[in-house]
């Protein structure tokens with residue numbers, strides 16, 4: 001069986017970074033140069049995001065290599081402090097800068113100077129276009145495995161986003177550890193990345209094009225869930241899953257039967273421990289107040305938890321914690337009575353059920369989608 005590749009030797013990590021940086025800084029000139037659909041968003045983004053994308057400078061859109069839509073619904077005017085891991089040419093930072101409003105702030109971090117130069121080039125004009133008195137966006141050069149060293153103060157970020165980047169890191173454990181440390185209590189990582197239904201063999205993991213196109217470094221979903229648990233993100237939630245097609249015959253023969261998909265995950269850093277599975281039922285309920293902009297009628301926390309305005313829903317302790325201890329708190333009324341234990345929570349609550357539900361239409365064997 002292959003080794004789990006979540007951490008590597010320093011020399012190897014440097015070689016991976018050099019190869020990836022060359023790929024995004026020199027080899028690729030535009031999204032049309034990609035050889036697979038891995039770095040390519042399949043689904044149309046929500047209407048408010050789409051409207052902003054239409055206003056972005058061409059150069060930024062041309063050098064976009066993301067695989068998903070890493071924007072939680074209801075961000076508009078939230079004033080959140082956002083960090084984009086591997087921001088590339090900055091497309092998602094520009095969108096977030098508009099969504100969070102003038103009181104929010106967005107930091108884009110990337111290691112590739114050529115991509116950062118594009119991001120920086122249009123920044124001032126974008127702030128003017130948004131009508132902001134002061135810039136609410138900055139771009140830093142640095143590694144996503146070393147956020148503090150790159151200038152990100154621990155506990156200073158409300159929302160970390162990332163689009164098709166973490167798979168490119170040779171030390172994914174370090175990325176998640178640093179992300180956890182960078183978040184304030186109640187913060188979350190909301191990100192899209194490429195995952196595989198199995199652990200890939202060494203010749204696929206080290207192949208320059210497969211690595212550069214976000215397939216070679218893709219983690220098996222279960223390995224990612226274990227890693228997330230180990231750094232403190234106890235109950236990862238899935239928003240969206242989209243299959244990824246590989247058309248190139250040479251690449252296909254290297255990959256064999258492996259199936260890839262882009263998954264959007266949401267990982268909350270909550271004060272106190274989330275409950276290990278199975279969860280207990282203390283009669284918790286959550287009622288959505290209908291106050292998140294653009295989501296007045298209902299709000300989807302993840303693929304299996306949707307809340308209609310004004311309707312109390314029985315939720316697990318973990319879901320209750322996500323809704324009452326994160327930036328979503330003002331928008332939900334959560335009740336619980338810890339003096340009255342009702343047995344094991346029977347509803348859809350865990351990362352396992354969320355993940356199984358989200359990927360159930362994909363050709364995965366059930367043993368591949370348990371969440372631990």
Ligand SMILES: C[S@@+](CC[C@H](N)C(=O)[O-])C[C@H]1O[C@@H](n2cnc3c(N)ncnc32)[C@H](O)[C@@H]1O
Nearest residue numbers: 064065066086087088110111112143144163168
């Ligand atoms: C697939 S592109 C995605 C860029 C951007 N998120 C987007 O959606 O267009 C990957 C980006 O991650 C950056 N990157 C990869 N590994 C990195 C690392 N270890 N530290 C910092 N940036 C990294 C690359 O330089 C590149 O710009």
